[in-house]
Amino acid sequence: MPLNPAFADIVELLVAVPDGDEQAVTAIRQRDAQLTKPPGSLGQLEGLVEFLARWQHRSKPRLDNPMVTIFAGNHGVTEQGVSAFPREVTAQMVSNFTNGGAAISQICGLHEINLRVFELALELPTGDITKEPALDDQMCAATIAYGMEAVAGKPDLICLGEMGIGNTTIAAAIYAALYGGTGADWVGRGTGVDDEALKRKADVVDRALALHKAELDHPLAILARLGGREICAMLGALVAARHQKVPVIVDGYVATAAAAIAHAVNPAAINHCLFAHVSAEGAHAQVLSKMGQSGLLDLGMRLGEGSGAALAAVLAKTALHLHDNMATFEGASVSGKSV
Numbered sequence: 651m652p653l654n655p656a657f658a659d660i661v662e663l664l665v666a667v668p669d670g671d672e673q674a675v676t677a678i679r680q681r682d683a684q685l686t687k688p689p690g691s692l693g694q695l696e697g698l699v700e701f702l703a704r705w706q707h708r709s710k711p712r713l714d715n716p717m718v719t720i721f722a723g724n725h726g727v728t729e730q731g732v733s734a735f736p737r738e739v740t741a742q743m744v745s746n747f748t749n750g751g752a753a754i755s756q757i758c759g760l761h762e763i764n765l766r767v768f769e770l771a772l773e774l775p776t777g778d779i780t781k782e783p784a785l786d787d788q789m790c791a792a793t794i795a796y797g798m799e800a801v802a803g804k805p806d807l808i809c810l811g812e813m814g815i816g817n818t819t820i821a822a823a824i825y826a827a828l829y830g831g832t833g834a835d836w837v838g839r840g841t842g843v844d845d846e847a848l849k850r851k852a853d854v855v856d857r858a859l860a861l862h863k864a865e866l867d868h869p870l871a872i873l874a875r876l877g878g879r880e881i882c883a884m885l886g887a888l889v890a891a892r893h894q895k896v897p898v899i900v901d902g903y904v905a906t907a908a909a910a911i912a913h914a915v916n917p918a919a920i921n922h923c924l925f926a927h928v929s930a931e932g933a934h935a936q937v938l939s940k941m942g943q944s945g946l947l948d949l950g951m952r953l954g955e956g957s958g959a960a961l962a963a964v965l966a967k968t969a970l971h972l973h974d975n976m977a978t979f980e981g982a983s984v985s986g987k988s989v
Protein backbone atom coordinates (compact mmCIF):
# COMPACT_ATOMS: atom_id res chain seq x y z
CA MET A 651 0.00 0.00 0.00
CA PRO A 652 1.30 3.52 -0.67
CA LEU A 653 2.29 5.33 2.51
CA ASN A 654 -0.34 7.75 3.77
CA PRO A 655 0.65 11.35 2.87
CA ALA A 656 0.01 12.22 6.55
CA PHE A 657 3.46 10.73 7.14
CA ALA A 658 5.32 12.76 4.48
CA ASP A 659 6.74 15.32 6.95
CA ILE A 660 7.97 12.80 9.46
CA VAL A 661 9.62 10.70 6.76
CA GLU A 662 11.37 13.83 5.49
CA LEU A 663 12.62 14.69 8.99
CA LEU A 664 13.90 11.15 9.49
CA VAL A 665 15.68 11.09 6.15
CA ALA A 666 17.21 14.59 6.17
CA VAL A 667 19.02 14.28 9.50
CA PRO A 668 22.02 16.54 10.20
CA ASP A 669 25.41 14.93 10.82
CA GLY A 670 27.22 15.19 14.13
CA ASP A 671 29.91 17.78 14.79
CA GLU A 672 33.26 16.01 14.42
CA GLN A 673 35.25 19.20 15.09
CA ALA A 674 33.66 19.41 18.51
CA VAL A 675 34.69 15.79 19.13
CA THR A 676 38.27 16.58 18.13
CA ALA A 677 38.34 19.43 20.66
CA ILE A 678 37.11 17.05 23.38
CA ARG A 679 39.83 14.53 22.52
CA GLN A 680 42.50 17.22 22.63
CA ARG A 681 41.49 18.32 26.11
CA ASP A 682 41.02 14.75 27.32
CA ALA A 683 44.62 13.94 26.32
CA GLN A 684 45.84 16.68 28.70
CA LEU A 685 43.93 15.50 31.77
CA THR A 686 45.81 13.91 34.68
CA LYS A 687 45.04 10.27 33.91
CA PRO A 688 46.42 7.62 31.59
CA PRO A 689 44.89 8.02 28.11
CA GLY A 690 41.64 6.10 27.75
CA SER A 691 41.49 5.20 31.44
CA LEU A 692 37.98 6.57 31.92
CA GLY A 693 36.77 4.15 29.25
CA GLN A 694 33.19 4.71 28.15
CA LEU A 695 32.92 7.89 30.27
CA GLU A 696 35.21 9.52 27.71
CA GLY A 697 32.89 8.35 24.94
CA LEU A 698 29.93 9.91 26.76
CA VAL A 699 31.54 13.35 26.64
CA GLU A 700 32.29 12.91 22.94
CA PHE A 701 28.68 11.86 22.40
CA LEU A 702 27.43 15.06 24.07
CA ALA A 703 29.82 17.25 22.07
CA ARG A 704 29.02 15.58 18.75
CA TRP A 705 25.26 15.89 19.08
CA GLN A 706 25.05 19.21 20.93
CA HIS A 707 27.44 20.53 18.26
CA ARG A 708 29.52 22.14 21.03
CA SER A 709 33.20 21.75 21.82
CA LYS A 710 32.20 22.58 25.40
CA PRO A 711 29.06 20.52 25.92
CA ARG A 712 26.73 21.40 28.78
CA LEU A 713 24.35 19.51 31.01
CA ASP A 714 22.67 22.42 32.81
CA ASN A 715 19.21 21.37 31.70
CA PRO A 716 18.93 17.58 31.27
CA MET A 717 15.38 16.31 31.04
CA VAL A 718 13.54 13.02 31.45
CA THR A 719 10.29 12.90 29.52
CA ILE A 720 7.66 10.32 30.31
CA PHE A 721 4.99 9.78 27.68
CA ALA A 722 1.92 8.00 29.01
CA GLY A 723 -0.70 6.21 26.94
CA ASN A 724 -3.33 3.50 27.33
CA HIS A 725 -3.77 0.39 25.24
CA GLY A 726 -6.87 -1.46 24.07
CA VAL A 727 -4.86 -4.68 24.01
CA THR A 728 -5.11 -4.85 27.81
CA GLU A 729 -8.56 -6.38 27.15
CA GLN A 730 -6.65 -9.54 26.20
CA GLY A 731 -5.18 -10.06 29.67
CA VAL A 732 -1.56 -9.28 28.78
CA SER A 733 -0.46 -7.34 31.88
CA ALA A 734 -0.24 -8.25 35.55
CA PHE A 735 -1.76 -4.84 36.39
CA PRO A 736 -5.01 -3.10 35.39
CA ARG A 737 -5.14 -0.24 32.91
CA GLU A 738 -6.04 2.32 35.62
CA VAL A 739 -2.46 2.08 36.87
CA THR A 740 -1.26 4.22 33.94
CA ALA A 741 -3.15 7.31 35.18
CA GLN A 742 -2.40 6.50 38.83
CA MET A 743 1.31 6.36 38.08
CA VAL A 744 1.11 9.69 36.24
CA SER A 745 -0.05 11.23 39.55
CA ASN A 746 2.68 9.34 41.36
CA PHE A 747 5.31 10.78 38.98
CA THR A 748 4.25 14.34 39.71
CA ASN A 749 3.78 13.70 43.44
CA GLY A 750 7.33 12.41 43.68
CA GLY A 751 6.58 8.82 44.69
CA ALA A 752 7.79 6.92 41.64
CA ALA A 753 11.28 5.52 41.15
CA ILE A 754 11.91 7.99 38.32
CA SER A 755 10.78 10.93 40.48
CA GLN A 756 13.32 9.99 43.12
CA ILE A 757 16.18 9.44 40.65
CA CYS A 758 15.49 12.83 39.05
CA GLY A 759 15.12 14.57 42.41
CA LEU A 760 18.37 13.15 43.75
CA HIS A 761 20.37 14.06 40.64
CA GLU A 762 18.75 17.37 39.67
CA ILE A 763 17.29 16.17 36.40
CA ASN A 764 14.07 17.81 35.17
CA LEU A 765 11.08 15.51 34.82
CA ARG A 766 8.21 16.20 32.43
CA VAL A 767 5.19 13.98 32.01
CA PHE A 768 3.13 14.03 28.82
CA GLU A 769 -0.30 12.47 29.26
CA LEU A 770 -1.65 11.24 25.94
CA ALA A 771 -5.44 10.94 26.01
CA LEU A 772 -5.42 8.30 28.76
CA GLU A 773 -9.22 8.12 28.62
CA LEU A 774 -8.96 7.03 24.98
CA PRO A 775 -7.04 3.75 24.82
CA THR A 776 -5.76 2.70 21.41
CA GLY A 777 -7.67 0.04 19.47
CA ASP A 778 -7.15 -3.57 20.55
CA ILE A 779 -4.59 -4.69 17.96
CA THR A 780 -6.07 -8.20 17.76
CA LYS A 781 -9.28 -6.63 16.41
CA GLU A 782 -8.49 -3.28 14.80
CA PRO A 783 -5.65 -0.83 14.14
CA ALA A 784 -4.21 0.79 17.25
CA LEU A 785 -4.48 4.27 15.67
CA ASP A 786 -5.49 5.70 12.34
CA ASP A 787 -2.69 7.23 10.29
CA GLN A 788 -3.78 10.83 11.00
CA MET A 789 -3.84 10.29 14.76
CA CYS A 790 -0.47 8.52 14.61
CA ALA A 791 1.08 11.41 12.64
CA ALA A 792 -0.52 14.02 14.95
CA THR A 793 0.84 12.23 18.02
CA ILE A 794 4.34 12.09 16.51
CA ALA A 795 4.06 15.86 15.93
CA TYR A 796 2.89 16.39 19.53
CA GLY A 797 5.93 14.49 20.80
CA MET A 798 8.17 17.00 19.04
CA GLU A 799 7.05 19.57 21.64
CA ALA A 800 9.21 17.79 24.19
CA VAL A 801 12.31 19.62 22.96
CA ALA A 802 10.63 23.05 23.13
CA GLY A 803 12.11 23.85 26.55
CA LYS A 804 15.62 23.57 25.05
CA PRO A 805 16.89 20.69 27.16
CA ASP A 806 20.57 19.90 26.62
CA LEU A 807 19.86 16.17 26.91
CA ILE A 808 16.59 14.32 26.65
CA CYS A 809 15.85 10.91 28.17
CA LEU A 810 12.92 9.06 26.63
CA GLY A 811 10.69 7.17 29.04
CA GLU A 812 7.14 5.85 29.02
CA MET A 813 4.24 4.61 31.08
CA GLY A 814 1.42 2.52 29.63
CA ILE A 815 -0.01 -0.68 31.02
CA GLY A 816 0.11 -3.28 28.23
CA ASN A 817 2.87 -1.61 26.26
CA THR A 818 5.42 -4.43 26.46
CA THR A 819 2.99 -6.42 24.28
CA ILE A 820 2.80 -3.48 21.88
CA ALA A 821 6.59 -3.18 21.69
CA ALA A 822 6.87 -6.94 21.07
CA ALA A 823 4.36 -6.68 18.20
CA ILE A 824 6.37 -3.85 16.65
CA TYR A 825 9.61 -5.87 16.89
CA ALA A 826 7.95 -8.95 15.37
CA ALA A 827 6.62 -6.82 12.49
CA LEU A 828 10.00 -5.14 11.90
CA TYR A 829 12.30 -8.11 12.36
CA GLY A 830 10.21 -11.22 11.69
CA GLY A 831 9.77 -14.30 13.85
CA THR A 832 6.78 -15.06 16.03
CA GLY A 833 5.37 -13.43 19.16
CA ALA A 834 7.20 -15.94 21.34
CA ASP A 835 10.54 -14.62 20.04
CA TRP A 836 9.87 -11.09 21.32
CA VAL A 837 7.56 -11.12 24.33
CA GLY A 838 8.66 -11.05 27.97
CA ARG A 839 7.03 -10.88 31.37
CA GLY A 840 6.52 -7.11 31.50
CA THR A 841 5.08 -6.23 34.90
CA GLY A 842 5.54 -9.89 35.89
CA VAL A 843 2.94 -12.03 34.12
CA ASP A 844 2.77 -15.78 34.78
CA ASP A 845 3.51 -18.52 32.22
CA GLU A 846 -0.07 -18.63 31.01
CA ALA A 847 -0.26 -14.87 30.36
CA LEU A 848 3.16 -14.98 28.70
CA LYS A 849 1.78 -17.51 26.20
CA ARG A 850 -1.25 -15.28 25.76
CA LYS A 851 1.02 -12.31 24.97
CA ALA A 852 2.81 -14.33 22.27
CA ASP A 853 -0.52 -15.40 20.82
CA VAL A 854 -1.84 -11.81 20.87
CA VAL A 855 1.22 -10.67 18.89
CA ASP A 856 0.75 -13.49 16.38
CA ARG A 857 -2.94 -12.70 15.93
CA ALA A 858 -2.29 -8.98 15.53
CA LEU A 859 0.36 -9.62 12.89
CA ALA A 860 -1.93 -11.97 11.01
CA LEU A 861 -4.81 -9.46 11.10
CA HIS A 862 -2.76 -6.50 9.86
CA LYS A 863 -0.26 -8.31 7.66
CA ALA A 864 -1.31 -6.68 4.40
CA GLU A 865 -0.68 -3.25 5.91
CA LEU A 866 2.66 -3.69 7.66
CA ASP A 867 4.77 -2.70 4.67
CA HIS A 868 6.30 0.53 6.05
CA PRO A 869 7.70 1.26 9.52
CA LEU A 870 5.19 4.10 10.04
CA ALA A 871 2.30 1.88 8.93
CA ILE A 872 3.52 -0.66 11.50
CA LEU A 873 3.54 2.10 14.13
CA ALA A 874 -0.05 3.12 13.36
CA ARG A 875 -1.47 -0.41 13.17
CA LEU A 876 0.31 -1.84 16.21
CA GLY A 877 1.70 1.07 18.21
CA GLY A 878 0.71 3.23 21.09
CA ARG A 879 0.40 6.95 21.56
CA GLU A 880 3.47 7.05 23.82
CA ILE A 881 5.58 5.27 21.19
CA CYS A 882 4.45 7.72 18.50
CA ALA A 883 5.28 10.67 20.76
CA MET A 884 8.70 9.26 21.68
CA LEU A 885 9.45 8.96 17.95
CA GLY A 886 8.51 12.63 17.49
CA ALA A 887 10.71 13.68 20.42
CA LEU A 888 13.60 11.60 19.09
CA VAL A 889 13.58 13.12 15.62
CA ALA A 890 12.93 16.69 16.81
CA ALA A 891 15.87 16.33 19.19
CA ARG A 892 18.17 15.48 16.29
CA HIS A 893 17.18 18.61 14.40
CA GLN A 894 17.43 20.80 17.55
CA LYS A 895 20.90 19.50 18.50
CA VAL A 896 19.72 17.64 21.57
CA PRO A 897 21.33 14.26 22.28
CA VAL A 898 18.91 11.49 23.28
CA ILE A 899 19.16 8.68 25.82
CA VAL A 900 16.66 5.93 25.11
CA ASP A 901 15.38 3.93 28.08
CA GLY A 902 14.45 0.24 27.90
CA TYR A 903 12.50 -2.31 25.95
CA VAL A 904 9.46 -0.12 25.25
CA ALA A 905 11.19 3.20 24.50
CA THR A 906 13.51 1.34 22.13
CA ALA A 907 10.47 0.57 19.94
CA ALA A 908 10.32 4.25 18.94
CA ALA A 909 14.00 4.15 18.00
CA ALA A 910 13.47 0.91 16.06
CA ILE A 911 10.81 2.59 13.91
CA ALA A 912 13.16 5.53 13.23
CA HIS A 913 16.03 3.14 12.45
CA ALA A 914 13.86 1.16 10.04
CA VAL A 915 13.11 4.34 8.07
CA ASN A 916 16.74 5.50 8.11
CA PRO A 917 19.47 3.80 10.17
CA ALA A 918 21.35 7.13 10.50
CA ALA A 919 18.30 8.71 12.17
CA ILE A 920 19.27 7.19 15.53
CA ASN A 921 22.96 8.13 15.52
CA HIS A 922 22.29 10.78 18.17
CA CYS A 923 20.74 8.17 20.47
CA LEU A 924 22.47 6.36 23.28
CA PHE A 925 20.80 3.21 24.56
CA ALA A 926 20.88 3.44 28.34
CA HIS A 927 20.73 -0.17 29.33
CA VAL A 928 19.84 -3.71 28.40
CA SER A 929 16.44 -4.34 29.91
CA ALA A 930 15.67 -7.68 31.52
CA GLU A 931 12.51 -7.66 29.40
CA GLY A 932 12.01 -10.11 26.57
CA ALA A 933 14.39 -9.79 23.71
CA HIS A 934 15.72 -6.28 24.31
CA ALA A 935 19.33 -7.37 23.71
CA GLN A 936 18.35 -8.82 20.32
CA VAL A 937 16.52 -5.64 19.36
CA LEU A 938 19.61 -3.59 20.19
CA SER A 939 21.79 -5.91 18.16
CA LYS A 940 19.40 -5.68 15.18
CA MET A 941 20.13 -1.94 15.24
CA GLY A 942 23.87 -2.45 15.72
CA GLN A 943 23.63 -0.97 19.22
CA SER A 944 24.43 -2.09 22.73
CA GLY A 945 23.22 -0.85 26.10
CA LEU A 946 25.53 1.27 28.28
CA LEU A 947 24.40 -0.46 31.49
CA ASP A 948 23.18 -3.93 32.32
CA LEU A 949 21.57 -3.83 35.74
CA GLY A 950 18.77 -6.36 35.32
CA MET A 951 16.23 -3.51 35.37
CA ARG A 952 12.81 -3.81 33.75
CA LEU A 953 10.88 -0.82 34.99
CA GLY A 954 10.48 1.69 32.18
CA GLU A 955 9.55 5.29 33.21
CA GLY A 956 12.91 6.44 31.81
CA SER A 957 14.62 5.02 34.91
CA GLY A 958 17.53 3.37 33.07
CA ALA A 959 17.95 6.45 30.88
CA ALA A 960 18.09 8.73 33.93
CA LEU A 961 20.85 6.58 35.44
CA ALA A 962 22.80 6.81 32.19
CA ALA A 963 22.31 10.60 32.33
CA VAL A 964 23.84 10.60 35.82
CA LEU A 965 26.91 8.90 34.35
CA ALA A 966 26.98 11.44 31.53
CA LYS A 967 26.85 14.29 34.09
CA THR A 968 29.72 12.69 35.99
CA ALA A 969 31.75 12.18 32.83
CA LEU A 970 31.27 15.81 31.79
CA HIS A 971 32.11 17.08 35.29
CA LEU A 972 35.41 15.17 35.16
CA HIS A 973 36.19 16.46 31.69
CA ASP A 974 35.50 20.06 32.72
CA ASN A 975 37.13 20.06 36.15
CA MET A 976 40.06 17.68 36.24
CA ALA A 977 43.49 19.26 36.21
CA THR A 978 45.80 19.05 33.21
CA PHE A 979 49.29 17.54 33.50
CA GLU A 980 50.74 21.00 33.03
CA GLY A 981 48.39 22.76 35.46
CA ALA A 982 48.96 20.22 38.24
CA SER A 983 52.69 19.74 37.52
CA VAL A 984 52.23 16.03 36.94
CA SER A 985 54.71 14.43 34.53
CA GLY A 986 53.19 13.25 31.27
CA LYS A 987 53.61 9.89 29.58
CA SER A 988 57.28 8.90 29.28
CA VAL A 989 57.11 6.08 26.70
Ligand SMILES: Cc1cc2ncn([C@H]3O[C@H](COP(=O)(O)O)[C@@H](O)[C@H]3O)c2cc1C
Binds near residue numbers: 734815841842955
Ligand atom coordinates in the same frame (compact mmCIF):
# COMPACT_ATOMS: atom_id res chain seq x y z
C1 LIG B 1 3.16 0.23 39.38
C2 LIG B 1 3.84 0.23 38.02
C3 LIG B 1 4.78 1.20 37.72
C4 LIG B 1 5.41 1.17 36.47
N1 LIG B 1 6.33 1.97 35.93
C5 LIG B 1 6.62 1.55 34.73
N2 LIG B 1 5.90 0.45 34.44
C6 LIG B 1 6.08 -0.29 33.21
O1 LIG B 1 5.17 -1.37 33.08
C7 LIG B 1 4.28 -1.23 31.99
C8 LIG B 1 4.47 -2.27 30.94
O2 LIG B 1 4.31 -3.57 31.40
P1 LIG B 1 3.07 -4.45 30.94
O3 LIG B 1 3.16 -4.58 29.47
O4 LIG B 1 3.27 -5.77 31.65
O5 LIG B 1 1.83 -3.75 31.41
C9 LIG B 1 4.55 0.14 31.43
O6 LIG B 1 3.62 1.05 31.94
C10 LIG B 1 5.96 0.42 31.87
O7 LIG B 1 6.41 1.70 31.82
C11 LIG B 1 5.13 0.19 35.51
C12 LIG B 1 4.16 -0.78 35.81
C13 LIG B 1 3.52 -0.77 37.06
C14 LIG B 1 2.49 -1.81 37.38
Ligand SMILES: O=C(O)c1cccnc1
Binds near residue numbers: 841
Ligand atom coordinates in the same frame (compact mmCIF):
# COMPACT_ATOMS: atom_id res chain seq x y z
O1 LIG C 1 12.45 -2.19 29.72
C1 LIG C 1 11.34 -1.64 29.71
O2 LIG C 1 11.15 -0.59 29.07
C2 LIG C 1 10.18 -2.23 30.48
C3 LIG C 1 10.22 -3.50 30.95
C4 LIG C 1 9.12 -4.02 31.62
C5 LIG C 1 8.01 -3.22 31.82
N1 LIG C 1 8.00 -2.00 31.34
C6 LIG C 1 9.05 -1.48 30.67
